[in-house]
Amino acid sequence: MLSLKVGESVLELVQGDITMQDTDAIVNAANKELAPGGGVSGAIHRAAGPKLWEETGKIGGCATGEAKITYGYNLKARYVIHTVGPVYSGSPEDARLLRSCYLESLKLAAVHDVRSIAFPAISTGIFGYPVEEAANIALAAVRDFLLENNNISLVRFVLFGDRDFDAFRRALAGLRS
Numbered sequence: 001m002l003s004l005k006v007g008e009s010v011l012e013l014v015q016g017d018i019t020m021q022d023t024d025a026i027v028n029a030a031n032k033e034l035a036p037g038g039g040v041s042g043a044i045h046r047a048a049g050p051k052l053w054e055e056t057g058k059i060g061g062c063a064t065g066e067a068k069i070t071y072g073y074n075l076k077a078r079y080v081i082h083t084v085g086p087v088y089s090g091s092p093e094d095a096r097l098l099r100s101c102y103l104e105s106l107k108l109a110a111v112h113d114v115r116s117i118a119f120p121a122i123s124t125g126i127f128g129y130p131v132e133e134a135a136n137i138a139l140a141a142v143r144d145f146l147l148e149n150n151n152i153s154l155v156r157f158v159l160f161g162d163r164d165f166d167a168f169r170r171a172l173a174g175l176r177s
């Protein structure tokens with residue numbers, strides 16, 4: 001586990017499974033339909049149980065770069081925040097949309113009195129975002145938010161494999177300097 005104090009808050013990196021987190025909210029790297037799908041989204045829906053899809057199915061989808069909130073059902077987390085990352089295309093728009101996913105998720109969390117939140121590495125799996133680039137964007141977005149807002153005390157990145165953890169570790173070192 002690695003951590004960095006940002007303002008009054010803590011930014012943490014851990015390697016593990018986001019479905020097991022006991023933060024107030026976990027974030028889902030969702031698709032526009034908010035359907036279960038594969039990757040981290042499939043894992044979150046399996047762990048939360050069928051009531052999650054009952055709720056997300058009624059929302060009417062989510063645009064890329066935006067976020068929606070539901071309950072967590074069988075998860076330890078009270079809420080799931082669903083955000084849709086960009087499918088990587090190599091255009092400058094990708095970075096703007098990925099940053100927006102983190103900022104919109106954090107804003108929605110703050111509105112719902114979430115004090116602790118766990119993120120996966122959005123867009124870096126099926127959506128093909130190079131993890132080194134994505135890690136820099138993710139950590140900068142969270143740092144910028146935490147410097148302006150005191151209501152969220154813990155932001156934890158839960159990285160699934162060695163490759164993602166290493167990329168985020170390097171990005172965190174860059175953020176410190």
Ligand code: AR6
Nearest residue numbers: 017018029031037038039040041043123124125126127160
């Ligand atoms: N805990 C933490 N991270 C995980 C877990 C887990 N249990 N499982 C996978 N990851 P992806 P995307 C990591 O593909 O690229 C879905 O089908 C994974 O190793 O889940 O945003 C949706 O429905 C990777 O680093 O999300 C969308 O259609 C990261 O989570 C599409 O995939 C994100 O990988 C979204 O693609």
